[in-house]
Amino acid sequence: MNGLDEIKETWHINNQINLYLLNGIEQAHMNDTASSKGRTVGDQFGHINNVRLMWLKESEPELMDTVIRLEKGTTDKKIIIEAFKKSAHAMAKMIEKGFQTNRIKGFKPHPTAFLGYIIAHEAHHRGQIILSLKQSDHMPDKKRLFGLWEWGSRASEMEKE
Template sequence: MNEIVETWEIHNRINLYLLNSIEEAHLSSVSLSKGRTVAEHFAHIHNVRLMWLKSGMPELLDSVEKIDKENITKDLLINQLNQSGVAITKMIEKAVNEGKLKGFKPHPTAFLGYIISHESHHRGQIVLCLKQSGHPIDKKIAFGLWEWGTR
């Protein structure tokens, strides 16, 4: 497997690792400065993936659906993040093989850096929302977010 694709897949598993550790009741947690709920951050991550799929490989959009703010459940998030993760894998594989990603410059490796940076920013926001609302993640989970060699 290509190392770029494998890096994306590890990152996606880290997102799901965090999501799986959060109690459903805590998906409505928000930070002290308000803004998105934990669930809305995860939905945003997924929906931005769809935006990139639309420009880079629209034929993959059939396997995923946009997540609306209303009625977000943990199962829905897990299912859709899994599906969009697979679709992004396919898009990255194609982009690496072709040396370019339609709609993104300069190249596929930069796209990987961009999307991981974007999603990691929101992962940090999620952890902050949980902490500030009195539901901090377990220390084992916090350290596990950095265990890329075992995820």
């Protein structure tokens, strides 16, 4: 595996971590929030997806016809999963092109920093989702929480797709 393949795999593992968390949340808890003014769990996932779309629109707008924008209030896990798979695939193409050209349009300083930025952004919102569930007394089980750190396991899941 070359460096670019490892970079794309890292991106896809991050997406698998998001889906692993989502799959561990009961549909009934998708409206949980950490506070009365906070985003719901569903809206947190929607935000993650839609920030991906924001970057795609800025950097590679031709990929926008392959993705799904999640509207506020979307809680259907099947729709969110479909949107995440499509946006992750489009982002992988954008990241690949960014590493080939050494540029992500609209982002500085370089594609490696962008990858770090976007993964950190998504990890932050995973934390927000877990906080919302915890404060609503719907905390995911410990096995699932520890599984969020098992990136090697998520890589092997990718091979099954």
